[in-house]
Amino acid sequence: MLVVAAAVGCGEPEPENPDDPVLARVHQRELRLSxxxxxxxxxxxxxxxxxxxxxxxxxxxxxxxxxxxxxxxxPSDLNLDRLVRDYRASLVRSSYEEQLVSTKLDSVISQEELVEFYEATKEQYQLEKPIVRCLFMRVPFPTPKEEELQDLWNNGKPQDTAALALYARKYAEVALLNDSAWYGLDEIAQQLPEGTLTPENVNSKREFSQLDGTHRYYFRLFEMKRRKEIAPLSYVENQARRAILHARKREVLERTREDIFERELHRDNIEFFTNR
Known part of the structure; x- marks a missing residue:
């Protein structure tokens, strides 16, 4: 049987138990096979x-x-017993709070509530970077069915939009074709040759296609919001939903904590001795 001895202490080790051998020893601590x-x-x-x-x-x-x-x-003044007691209490309390949240938290958020919350708190959602609502495609060059792509891109008819999405699934390396979605301007710029699209020139390049020898790029800008402007709800919807759920969670825990306190107070299981 393998035995790894490490940093043997000055005390006498316990007698070897052939049924449960020592695998390693660090000062007076031993690791046994069991x-x-x-x-x-x-x-x-x-x-x-x-x-x-x-x-x-x-x-x-x-x-x-x-x-x-x-x-x-x-440190000589470190109260380990108290630290262990406090840590255990924290673990027990956290476990119970998780049970409360899983059973009592209503996670359904209506669109009406979402909009109301956003309108009340939207000043908190100032943009840290410019965002754009646009269409964007990057396709390899030579471009497959180039004339067909040009027609689909330029027409903008509903039936052509569906056909454009089908073309993109077959040939495009990158395709952002949801005209109601918002993207960080830097995310789009990273897909283009360096310097093609910047916060300073984007308004003068509202629509273009260009070629760099390996790819052809298509871009159409619908709307832009600059840094420090209020983000549209669709851009921060997930963040707003998390904020609503966090507030609900806090309310559930505070209400339950108060209910438990009042219940046990009325049962005379809580006493105060501070006014003696």
Missing amino acids: EMEGMFPEGATAADSAVIIEAFANRWARDAILLWESEQHT
């Missing part, structure tokens, strides 16, 4: 087991020696 129960896969050979034992013993020894070193530098 602590590895369930870690060996079914059908593992003796060689496989030896590799698993050696790897685990080495990890254990590193953790144990760091713990020992930490203990040597623990």
Whole structure:
């Protein structure tokens, strides 16, 4: 059986138990084989087991020696019992709060509520970068069915929009064809040759196509919002929904905490002695 000894302490080790041998020792701490129960896969050979034992013993020894070193530098006034008690209380409370949220939180948010929340808080949603509502495509050059693509791009009819999306699925490397979606201007600019599209020139390049020898690019701008402007709801919808759910979660927890307090107070399970 493999035994890994690390940093042996000055005290006498416990007698060896042949049924549960020591795998590693760090000062007075010992790792025994019994602590590895369930870690060996079914059908593992003796060689496989030896590799698993050696790897685990080495990890254990590193953790144990760091713990020992930490203990040597623990401040004399550190109240470990209180820290452990507080940490346990925090874990128990967090677990219960998760149960409360999972059973009591209503996660359905109506569009009306979403709009109302956005209107009340939209000053919080100032843009950190310019965004655009646009169409954009990047296709390889030579361009497959180039004339057909030009017609589909230029016509803008509903039936041509569907055909354009079909073309994009077949041939385009990048295709943003939802005319109601917003994108960061920098996201679009990264798909173009450097310097083609910037916050300074985008309004003068509201529609263009260009070729750089390896790709052909198509761009059509519908609307732009600059940095510091209020973001449209569709652009921050997920963020707003998370904010609504966070507020609901906080309300559930505060209401439940208060209900429990009042219940136990009326049952005389809470006493105060502060006015003596």
